[in-house]
Amino acid sequence: NSCTRGIEQYCKPGANFTYNSIGKDGQPTQGGYSEAIVVDENYVLRIPDVLPLDVAAPLLCAGITLYSPLRHWNAGANTR
Incomplete structure (x- = not known):
């Protein structure tokens, strides 16, 4: 499945949403219009x-x- 194949963006339990969702650290994400953002290094x-x-x-x-x-x-x- 997507979760175990390293494509987290398609894995509902571990999805990596960037617009108005909650990040892995429990903080709200700010999307692509922020002045700064903390992201997983796999996506940089x-x-x-x-x-x-x-x-x-x-x-x-x-x-x-x-x-x-x-x-x-x-x-x-x-x-x-």
């Missing part, structure tokens, strides 16, 4: 200082939205 990546944020932003949500199904369906060169 470092954006190098040399990469402008306006260039990096499309790689995040939009990027993973496209990347995940490509990986799931083993898309690649010479595939349909």
